[in-house]
Amino acid sequence: MRKEIEKQLPEVKLIPEKWVDRYGDYLFNFTISRVNDPIMAQDLVSETFLAGLKSAHRFKGNSTERTWLISILKRKIIDYYRKINSNKGKAEVRMSYLTNSDQEGDWMEEKAADLRNPNVEDMIEQKELSDVLEECIACLPERYATIFVQKTIDNLETETICKEHNITASNLWVIIHRARVQLMECLNNKWHKNS
Amino acid sequence: MSRFFINCDQASILSTREQYGDLNPKEAFRHQLHRGHCIGCRSFHKNNQRFQRKLKSLKWVALTIAQKQSIKKCLVEAMTK
Numbered sequence: 001m002r003k004e005i006e007k008q009l010p011e012v013k014l015i016p017e018k019w020v021d022r023y024g025d026y027l028f029n030f031t032i033s034r035v036n037d038p039i040m041a042q043d044l045v046s047e048t049f050l051a052g053l054k055s056a057h058r059f060k061g062n063s064t065e066r067t068w069l070i071s072i073l074k075r076k077i078i079d080y081y082r083k084i085n086s087n088k089g090k091a092e093v094r095m096s097y098l099t100n101s102d103q104e105g106d107w108m109e110e111k112a113a114d115l116r117n118p119n120v121e122d123m124i125e126q127k128e129l130s131d132v133l134e135e136c137i138a139c140l141p142e143r144y145a146t147i148f149v150q151k152t153i154d155n156l157e158t159e160t161i162c163k164e165h166n167i168t169a170s171n172l173w174v175i176i177h178r179a180r181v182q183l184m185e186c187l188n189n190k191w192h193k194n195s
Numbered sequence: 196m197s198r199f200f201i202n203c204d205q206a207s208i209l210s211t212r213e214q215y216g217d218l219n220p221k222e223a224f225r226h227q228l229h230r231g232h233c234i235g236c237r238s239f240h241k242n243n244q245r246f247q248r249k250l251k252s253l254k255w256v257a258l259t260i261a262q263k264q265s266i267k268k269c270l271v272e273a274m275t276k
Contacts, residue, residue: 016270016274017270019270020258020263020266020267020270021263024258024263024266025256025257025258028256028257028258029255029256029257032256038256042258042262042265042266045258045266046265046266046269049266049269049270050269050270050273053270053273053274054273126252126253126254129249129253130253130254133250133253151215152215152250153255153257154257158217173208173211173212173217174208176211176215177207177208177211180211180214180243180246183246184242184243184246187246187249
């Protein structure tokens with residue numbers, strides 16, 4: 001029975017040539033909100049694509065290309081934090097802090113956020129909101145998510161997106177509209193009910 | 196008359212397009228006219244605007260063209276190996 005269902009499912013094929021254009025910005029946003037370092041974020045995104053290429057033969061098509069890449073990226077981010085939290089990593093961070101700064105003082109105290117500062121509160125809220133929104137975008141059908149991200153986040157021209165996806169402008173607006181309605185509902189459920 | 200009056204489905208699409216500044220003056224007028232008598236669409240439009248403000252308040256970052264090219268180069272090299 002399961003085999004019959006699997007046969008009926010459309011086969012998802014990987015297209016590595018289009019990964020950077022399709023998912024580059026999305027993965028970069030996802031990473032930067034977690035590592036807060038643009039150079040490291042770029043490296044992690046690049047490593048994710050390379051790891052995806054290496055393990056492409058293991059991709060069974062059970063999830064979408066984007067979900068699969070995100071799962072690889074999550075593991076890369078965990079590895080990154082493991083590395084910097086190892087004793088050697090901590091020593092490296094401390095060394096670079098001391099060599100880059102003339103100031104003396106307690107390292108932890110200076111690095112820790114001042115929660116009374118309203119900017120910090122805003123930043124935390126923004127971070128939480130963008131995390132929830134990323135989760136919600138991940139729940140959208142892949143086509144909706146890609147088109148929504150291209151129009152709203154990447155600010156691409158309507159014509160460019162229509163050409164890429166071979167759709168009319170009115171189709172594009174219907175897709176964006178449906179994506180937004182789903183995102184608003186998702187945000188209502190996950191964000192507003194928690195806050 | 197049908198040139199001026201639109202249904203709720205059309206109005207909700209116009210509301211979304213308005214968030215991206217995509218409406219021409221005629222469409223903006225039709226949308227405003229519809230909102231004038233439709234409570235549901237007025238409420239949807241408000242929520243849509245609120246959602247757009249939230250999206251704008253988030254700091255979206257994107258890879259620069261140079262960064263994308265550098266990643267593409269690495270990928271192409273790995274693919275040709």
